[in-house]
Amino acid sequence: MNVLGDHELPSHLAKFVLSQAEIIFLGQLRHPHLIKLIGCCCEDKHRLLVYEYMEQGSLENLLFGNCFPALPWSVRMKIALGAAEGLAFLHEADRPVIYRDFKASNILLDLDYTAKLSDFGLAKDGPEGDDTHVSTRIMGTPGYAAPEYIRTGHLTTMSDVYGFGVVLLELLTGKMAMDKTRPRREQDLVEWARPMLKDLSKHERAVMDPRLEGQFCTKGARVVAVLAYKCLSHDSSKRPRMSQLVRVLELLQAK
Known part of the structure; x- marks a missing residue:
């Protein structure tokens, strides 16, 4: 699983502005080519979204990163x-x-x-x-x-x-x-x-x-x-x- 902390979240998620309805919306989407949202947590100043783990990372990194073969x-x-x-x-x-x-x-x-x-x-x-x-x-x-x-x-x-x-x-x-x-x-x-x-x-x-x-x-x-x-x-x-x-x-x- 990938766990995203405050410092890793995109700006639109950094303050956990996703409403409860949006969390439900994400949780209900099920398709082999959509990432699975495992869960979310908000406790004090700690805000987390937990997704399934994707071993190869993003297409952006693989396509444009200097550390990867073509x-x-x-x-x-x-x-x-x-x-x-x-x-x-x-x-x-x-x-x-x-x-x-x-x-x-x-x-x-x-x-x-x-x-x-x-x-x-x-x-x-x-x-x-x-x-x-x-x-x-x-x-x-x-x-x-x-x-x-x-x-x-x-x-x-x-x-x-x-x-x-x-x-x-x-x-x-x-x-x-x-x-x-x-x-x-x-x-x-x-x-x-x-x-x-x-x-x-x-x-x-x-x-x-x-x-x-x-x-x-x-x-x-x-x-x-x-x-x-x-x-x-x-x-x-x-x-x-x-x-x-x-x-x-x-x-x-x-x-």
Whole structure:
């Protein structure tokens, strides 16, 4: 089990601002690709959330950390499929849930690289009835937030799809969504790479993670590039649903 103390909690959890309803919400979510909340404790100044233990840590650490070998292409695709299944489950629940903070650091991996979504502190119930979106204060992580959400504060499941597209792009390139150490035109990964995704065959050398050294399925990479391109559309209505993404990624895994 992972036990998070005050000094380790994200700012939105540091003072245990999760309401009792949110704790219940976390405890009731059950899916193979969602992290299990084991329990919580608040005693005096000590505030703890206890999750199941994930041996491999976060995708962010494994993908970008200098201490780890490059993740093989097959593992990257397994992680992408697992994360997609977790998001699809949230979006298609009887009462849909918008995750709102989908990013590499919130994807945790067990010993077999099974992906599980973690940190539901920003999750929101989806729109009900005839509503098309949820209006909320803009929160999330730069580089992963959908442009229409940043612009209007309107949140939909398509906001999560955009974040998923960013993570797909990170898996393809081995580059972080935002990195001020890169040349200026490459600092925003989406802005730099998206125009090249539509035809990866022409830009494979520029886009693909050089650490893979050609050890990946070329056809599969091109399919994933097109998926990322669609997920990152500025028009949210043109983004695919997570269930559609799951089906395509399942087909890639089967080959």
